[in-house]
Amino acid sequence: MLRGLTNGNQQPAITVNHLTMAYGSFVLMRDLNFMINHGDIFIIMGGSGSGKSTLLRNLIGLNEPAGGEIFYGDQNFTKAGLAKRQEVLTRVGVCFRVARSGAR
Ligand SMILES: Nc1ncnc2c1ncn2[C@@H]1O[C@H](COP(=O)(O)OP(=O)(O)OP(=O)(O)O)[C@@H](O)[C@H]1O
Numbered sequence: 079m080l081r082g083l084t085n086g087n088q089q090p091a092i093t094v095n096h097l098t099m100a101y102g103s104f105v106l107m108r109d110l111n112f113m114i115n116h117g118d119i120f121i122i123m124g125g126s127g128s129g130k131s132t133l134l135r136n137l138i139g140l141n142e143p144a145g146g147e148i149f150y151g152d153q154n155f156t157k158a159g160l161a162k163r164q165e166v167l168t169r170v171g172v173c174f175r176v177a178r179s180g181a182r
Pocket residue numbers: 101104106124125126127128129130131132133
C-alpha cells in the first residue's frame with residue numbers, strides 16, 4: 079500500500095472492523111480488518127475467486143456483511159439506511175477502480 083501524503087492526523091476515510099463476508103452458509107472471509115486513509119492508494123489483490131469483488135460489493139452496500147462493520151469517517155455505513163448510505167458515498171466521493179491483469 080502506498081501511503082498518501084495528505085492523511086496527517088485525519089480520521090481514516092474507510093475503516094473495516096471484523097468484516098465477515100458470506101454467501102449463505104459459504105463463509106468467504108472472516109474477521110477482516112483494515113483502514114484506508116485519505117490519499118492512500120489501496121490495492122486489493124488475490125487470485126480468481128478469492129473475494130475481491132465481494133469485498134467491493136460489501137464496501138458500497140451491494141452485499142450485506144455477515145458480520146463486522148464498515149465506517150466512512152465516523153459514519154457507520156453498515157448500520158445506515160439506504161438514503162444515508164447514498165449520502166455517505168456521494169459525500170466521500172468514493173471511487174473504486176478495477177484493474178485487471180491477464181487476458182480476461
Ligand atoms: N452470488 C454469489 N453466490 C454464491 N457464491 C458467490 C457469489 N458471488 C461470488 N461467489 C463466490 O464467492 C467467491 C469469491 O468471488 P468473487 O467474485 O468475490 O471473487 P474475485 O476475487 O472477484 O474473483 P475474480 O478475480 O474472478 O473476479 C467465489 O468462490 C465465488 O464463486
